[in-house]
């Protein structure tokens with residue numbers, strides 16, 4: 001559905017994209033994740049034909065993303081991370097305007113979405129919070145029933161209930177055979193949704209795969225108190241990082257592919273208290289690609 005090949009994009013001295021390759025397949029929910037400034041928005045603006053790359057190829061539906069932008073846009077919905085709206089129109093008017101610009105008439109679906117996102121369409125846009133502006137773009141996108149969604153950090157500013165509503169909706173779209181490119185700098189937000197993840201850092205894809213394939217990269221922080229001391233029982237796992245022990249209280253970071261085995265060993269020692277922190281993108285980079293990592297990956 002989307003192919004970017006060896007894209008380079010510079011802004012003056014800044015090399016925002018440095019030979020980016022990305023391929024989004026039909027029916028995928030594709031997570032596009034990386035820290036702020038990694039180049040996600042720039043890549044998305046290139047695939048939308050909004051800006052031109054210095055070099056490389058970009059296509060959507062097999063058509064040139066820049067030359068065929070108008071034709072391509074009829075079949076996609078785009079939600080930016082910062083939505084700006086006409087201040088004097090109401091939210092409902094903007095949604096109708098966005099849909100009519102796309103030649104869409106989907107009143108039932110629109111009304112359903114307004115309910116799903118608990119949105120008040122009667123107020124002037126200038127009074128909306130960031131979250132409400134985000135809802136306008138999301139409702140217009142989902143109501144336009146496109147083949148392909150390109151969503152650039154679409155949940156920024158939404159409260160957790162609305163993030164859940166968004167995630168539900170994305171899964172429904174997937175079930176209906178739609179394709180979604182979803183960018184985020186928050187790993188935990190995309191991992192429940194995506195069947196494939198591309199990780200961008202400094203304008204390049206540094207890893208890509210299914211979540212199962214990337215499991216060894218995602219570290220969970222564990223703090224545990226056991227009846228018996230753990231002793232040397234975890235020494236067989238050199239993959240465990242940041243191990244600190246204070247008698248029967250132990251703290252460490254464990255990669256996802258051995259999490260189950262490690263918990264099984266700990267539980268034999270009698271768990272009194274267990275806390276876990278889900279993997280974060282930051283940790284992923286520190287664990288595998290950080291300046292201090294000796295494995296020669298990435299940087």
Ligand SMILES: Nc1ncnc2c1ncn2[C@@H]1O[C@H](COP(=O)(O)OP(=O)(O)O)[C@@H](O)[C@H]1O
Nearest residue numbers: 011014016034035036037038039040041042043
């Ligand atoms: N219009 C622009 N002019 C100058 N620099 C830009 C512009 N847009 C993006 N950049 C720079 O390109 C890099 C990538 O930015 P961006 O694509 O917005 O990253 P992300 O969306 O992953 O946070 C950053 O260093 C950013 O400062």
Ligand SMILES: [Mg+2]
Nearest residue numbers: 040041042081
């Ligand atoms: Mg961005």
